[in-house]
Every structure is written in structure tokens, then in C-alpha cells.
Amino acid sequence: MRAGTVIMGALTLLLASTAHADDGYRLWLRAPASATAATATATAPAPASATVSLLGGSATLRLAADELARALPAGVAVTVATGADPSLAALRLPFARLGDEGYLVRRVTLHGQPTLLVAGNTDRGALYGAFALLRHLATGGTAADASLVSAPKVKLRVLNHWDNLDGTVERGYAGTSLWDWWSLPDLKDPRYVDYARANASIGINGTVLNNVNAKADSLTPRYIEKAAALADVFRPWGIKVYLSARFSAPIELGGLKTADPRDPAVAAWWKAKADEIYRAIPDFGGFLVKANSEGQPGPRDYGASHADGANMLAAAVRPHGGIVMWRAFVYADTDPEDRAKQAYTEFKPLDGTFADNVLVQVKNGAIDFQPREPFHPLFGAMPKTPLVMEFQVTKEYLGFATHLAYLGPLFEETLAARTGRGRETVASVVDGSSEGHRLTGMAGVANIGRDRDWSGSTFNQANWYVFGRMAWDPTLAAQPIAREWAQQTFGTDRRVVDTAVAMMMGSREAVVDYTGAFGLAHLMATGHHYGPGPWVDDLKRPEWNPVYYHKADRDGIGFDRTRTGSNAVAQYAPPVARRFADPRTTPERDLLWFHHVGWDRRMASGRTLWEDLVAHYDRGVAYVGDMRRQWDGVRAAVDAERWEKTATDLAVQEREARWWRDASLAYWMSVNGRALPAGAAAPEHDLAWYKAQHFAYVPGHHD
Ligand code: GCW
DSSP, X not given: OOOOEEEEEOOOSOOOOTTSOOOSTTTXXXXXXXXXXXXXXXXXXXXXXXXXXXXXXXXHHHHHHHHHHHHSOTTOEEEEEETTOGGGGGGOXXXXXXXXXXXXXXXXXETTEEEEEEEEXXXXXXXXXXXXXXXXXXXXXXXXXXXXXXXXXXXXEEEEOOBOTTSOBTTOOSSSOSOOTTTTTTOOOHHHHHHHHHHHHTTOOEEEOSOSSOOGGGGSHHHHHHHHHHHHHHGGGTOEEEEEOOTTHHXXXXXXXXXXXXXXXXXXXXXXXXXXXXXHOTTOOEEEEOOSSTTOXXXXXXXXXXXXXXXXXXXXXXGGTOEXXXXXXXXXXXXXXXXXXXHHHHHGGGTTOSOTTEEEEEESSSSSSOXXXXXXXXXXXXXXXXXXXXXXXXXXXXTTTTSOOOOHHHHHHHHHOBOSSTTOBHHHHHTSTTTTXXXXXEEEEOOOOSSTTSSSSHHHHHHHHHHHHHHHOTTOOHHHHHHHHHHHHHOSOHXXXXXXXXXXHTHHHHHHHHHOOTTOOOOBOSSSOOSBOTTOOOOSSGGGSHHHHHOOOSSEESOOOSTTTTOGGGGSOHHHHHHHHSTTTSOGGGHHHHOXXXXXXXXXXXXXXXXXXXXXXXXXXXXXXXXXXXXXHTGGGSOHHHHHHHHHHHHHHHHHHHHHHHHHHHHHHHHHOOOOOTTOOOOSSOHHHXXXXXXXXXXXXXX
């Protein structure tokens, strides 16, 4: 018989009762319900310890055991193990189903003693199991009914930090970068551990440290050492470090005359660079690349293809087991073609030409993280290439950190979309099940910064959370995830949880409504993207101007992407293309994305398009008012600090939702010459006033 280590866990967590202030730092990782309840009254006895046994001794297993020891209710006996442990062999547990990272939690008898077994084939699996058990307990489950088994459907579950080396964060609304590049590698801020722990708790297993608009400096020895220090902190939590690579680095750092991927000297430079990185970070994940997009260098500068570029980098990391995530977010300076078509046009012909350690990373929609976009036509169109789904967790176009917009429904809507190829969904493309790809990925542009609450607001934490959960399983639904997040974040008071979930579930649709419904997109102000700017028409590239996207005139509005227009619909598989080609079969929510239609078009509501558009603006604003009232109703049941901050944000959101509505309507009326439908409130100011609003020092935007 093998003796396991036994940890007696003291409940050392600070168990704040709801009445106390709470700065949100702990995210969703709070004490489980039973433990909180035990200490909620001042007279409760000091909590006794759970008993946690450990079979195996890796740092990761110990972390799993610590999590359980800290948070489990008294009297529970738990064993943390990897499936390789011989004492488990006789139990005939379904380890074969778990893969590298899956877990199981089962009541078993070990060495004659009943115990709750938390195990995976690997220590990472066991760590995920520990967090799953804590989630189970915090969401109403008990140790007695814990029987869990799960394996991730997606292999690379990666945050993309658009963090710059000077500490700013592109499109970051939660303070400066978490990474203190200057003081690294010496100083290892304890927040790095807390960051890794939070990610591990939702299954995120990779992080790209630096902005895709990359500086070559990230690849210098000095910065490699800094990245290595972070990798050391993250490793026990199962998280690998990746770097965004600047394609022209061989010129900037290596003194070469070219970065042409077909030049052997260039390939040799990258190979040596990869070797150097792997000496410092043996489990380095690989590179993320934004090439030939928005001014970034790339293989097209030399007449080489994206595949040439990606494969050259892939060869450099291949001997070390690394991968390359190559972004498909491209649109050319000179191409007069509909911007929505360009990524497909460029990448589709390359299907089958990428090395097998390359993944192509595709944004959820064909333009750019708008409040609503139809799924990107590349999903389903490159069967031979693993496609990483890229979502934007930071809400560049959905109200920054201030607006409450739960992104679960946006993610779910995209992942559940049918591609038109048999029963295939976007999720089945992303998780590889459609084509049998084993290398699969999902990326989220992080909303994390140095703000005390990490994400700039309590409810934004839910977007980080739901990204991790859906990356683990892209078939999960948004609503139950909202609920489990709220239970872990606010405690088990049913009224608070119900209220939070109710607010969250319609919140993204409200943003769609008050910024422009029915498939309108890209209507925001220039550069910083804060607030409305549908009138903007003077930027040097046509596709930078909102007027390019809405094409509103006296008679109608919308972008004709059918055969009479750009024919972008033809990029979808035939059944989907047919549906989108006809305004009568296009879902109304996407109508103006695909069609230019008359203002008097009769909508499903019975109203005209113009009337309905106005109604949606009003509905969006009203939803925010409702959220404020709902939040007021739970004031006494939520800690003062988080309640207050959220209430303030909601007040700002209501003001800004009105601004969006009024500015947009003032503009549309100037174009279509129509009056508002009876009963609709006139915009507060005239159009000139809205156009005259200018903002400097907007977060996330650095000229
Ligand atoms: O949405 C746009 C952003 C840019 C960003 C770019 C991209 C990192 O406005 O800030 O650059 O997308 O995804 O590359």
C-alpha cells in the first residue's frame, strides 16, 4: 500500500459576509457556499478542517490540494491524484475518456476509507477537477452528490493580451498592463499567481503576453528573460506562455536586409530565435502573428503568401513542439473590395497549404468585433486547416468597461451558428470534431488589467469567466454559465443571483439596440471608438468610415452584400448563402448587414424599418433603465462596494445609451428627412452638437 501525503487544510480564506465592502479582487473564486454559511454569523464555531490526501507530489497537484484544503467544508475527506497512481487501478474509473486535461470527481473507497477522489490523467487534469468540485459546491452541490467528469473539447484555450511593453493596453479598459515589464524578471508580483489561478479555475491554458501589434523588442534576450519569469509562475497552473511575433524582427533585431520568409537567412534567424526562447522557456507555446494587417509587416510585403510566412515560423518552433497561430484579420490598404470579403478571399485558397502546427485564427465575424456580426464565412470554408475562434472579451465596441454587456449570448450565437455544410456548426469547426482536427483553439482578447477588480467592473469578470468556460466546451450555453458565475460571485442569495442573471442575459442585445440594430455595424467614433459617429465620412481609407458600412441615403439603409452588391453572401456554403441572399429569409437581426433596403420596408413587427429601428433604440435605452431598477432592488443584499460601483456604471451606461440613440437618430433623420414616429422622444441636441463632441485621453487608444 502506498502512503499518500495528507494535508490538513485550515479554512484560512477571508470569508466576508455580504454586508462588508468587497473590492472584487477575488473574482468568482470565493469561499463555497457551505463554508460561507458556516461563518456568516458571529457566533459560529471556528470551522474545522477538511482532510486532503495527495497521491503524487508535483507542484500542480499540491496546488489542487491547497485549493481544496482552503475551501472545502469540514469533515470532507478528499484524495487528489493522477490516474497513473497504481492504487486507483482497481477502481475501474473512466480515465480513458479524460485525455490530457480532463478530470473526474467520484466518491470511492481507497485503502478501506471512503473518500472523494479528484483525479485526472495528468496533474493539470486533477487541478481542473479541484476547481470543478469547488464550482459544484459553490453552485448548490454538495460533497455527497459530487460526481463529475469532463474533458476540454478545445486544446488551446488562450487569452490574447494586447499589452504593450510600456504598460499601456490596446483596447484595455481595466487599467494598465498586469505585466510590469520593467521590474521583471526580478520582481514577481503576487498578482501573477492570482491571475494564473483564476485562469486555471476556468480551464484557460495559455496566454499571449504581448500585443499583436507587436514590437520586436519582445524577442530580445532581455524580454525573453522577463517572459520566462512569467512562464515560471504560470507553469504549475497549467498555463503556457506565447508571444506575438513581429514579422520584420529579422530586420530590426537581426540586421538582415529582408524578412522574406523564403529567404534561408530569414528562416535561420527565426530558428535560432526559437531555439533561444526554448532554452529560457522549455514549454513555450509558440507565436501569434498579425501580418499584413493595419500596417503590420508580413510576408505579402515580399510577394510571399500568409502560408509561406506561417510555415516558416512553424518550422522554427516545430522541433520544440511549438505552434503558430496566424491571424486572418487582414484587409489591404489598396483593395477596393468589400472589407467583409477580404480575409476569406486571401485565406480560403491557402487551405491545405499550412504546416500541421499552424492554426489560422479568425475573428468571430468578418469585420471587427461589432456588437453583432454574422459568423465569419471562413468557418467551414477551410476544412483542412484548424481554425482558432477569436473573440474580443474586452468590449472595444460594446461600451468599454463601463457598460454592462454579458458576452455569453454573443459567443453562443456565433458558436451555435450552422455553417450550411451538413450539420456542421461553428463550434464543431472550432473544436475540431467536424474534420477530426486534434489541434484546436479558442482565443479571447483579454479584458484584464491592473484595476483592483481586474476587469474594470464586477460584471466584466463574467466575460472573462464565460470565455474560459466556452473555450473548454464551445457547446455550453450562456445562461447556465451566467448563473454559475453569479452564484460564485455574489453568493447563494437567490434573489441576487436571479437578478444578476436576468440583467446579464439581455444586456448584449440592449447594446445592439442602442448602438444600431438589424445588422448595422461600425458606427462608432474614430480612433478611440468611444461613442457614436455614424456621420463620419472623411477618413482616408473608405472602409474606415461608418458611412461605408451603413450606406444610408434618403431611400434606404444597409450594405448590399448580395449579387447586386459585393456578393459577400457567396462566401458562405450554399444553403446559408441562399438564406442570406434574400432579404425575406435573412434573419432580421442581420438584415442591414446583407441588404440595402427601403426605410418603409415592412418588418416582422408590422412596423416600417424606420419605425422599428427607432423602437429598438428606445428598447435598448429602456433595458438599461430596467437594469438600474433591478440592481436597486438588491442593494441590501450585495456588499456596498461592488453594489455602488455597479450602480454608478449603470447610470453612466444609461446616459451613454441615450447619447447613442439620440446622436444616431439625429443623424438618420438628417439623411432620410423623416420625422420620428409618434410618441418617440426627440433627440436632446441637434446633430451639430453630437458631431462636435470630441474626446482626448480615451482609455485603450494610444496615438
Ligand atoms: O478592432 C481592431 C482594433 C485594433 C486591433 C485590431 C486587431 C490590435 O481597433 O486596436 O489591433 O482590431 O484585431 O488587430
